[in-house]
Amino acid sequence: MNPSLANDLRIFVQKKVQSGEFSSVEAVVEAALKKLWEQETPGPEELIDHEFLEFCAREGDDDVTLEEVLQATSKIPGSMSQAIIEEARADRI
Numbered sequence: 001m002n003p004s005l006a007n008d009l010r011i012f013v014q015k016k017v018q019s020g021e022f023s024s025v026e027a028v029v030e031a032a033l034k035k036l037w038e039q040e041t042p043g044p045e046e047l048i049d050h051e052f053l054e055f056c057a058r059e060g061d062d063d064v065t066l067e068e069v070l071q072a073t074s075k076i077p078g079s080m081s082q083a084i085i086e087e088a089r090a091d092r093i
Contacts (some may be wrong), residue, residue, distance in 0.1 A: 003029070 022028045
């Protein structure tokens with residue numbers, strides 16, 4: 001791939017190579033594209049639902065055990081709870 005660059009960008013890239021900061025034109029372009037990609041790709045922190053975590057902190061009850069939750073949800077007809085319980089039990093065996 002040989003992208004065409006505007007004159008000012010071409011000069012900028014050449015200066016980066018001439019200064020020794022980059023080994024080649026390709027290295028400059030790759031670094032620029034990597035930086036752009038990192039800016040547009042969400043990091044782990046951006047994927048966290050902070051509003052939900054705050055809700056859980058407000059509404060959660062630390063006295064409720066996982067076993068109690070599994071027992072309660074197993075009574076819901078047509079839910080995924082039975083499959084989850086069976087999978088958890090299979091993991092214990």
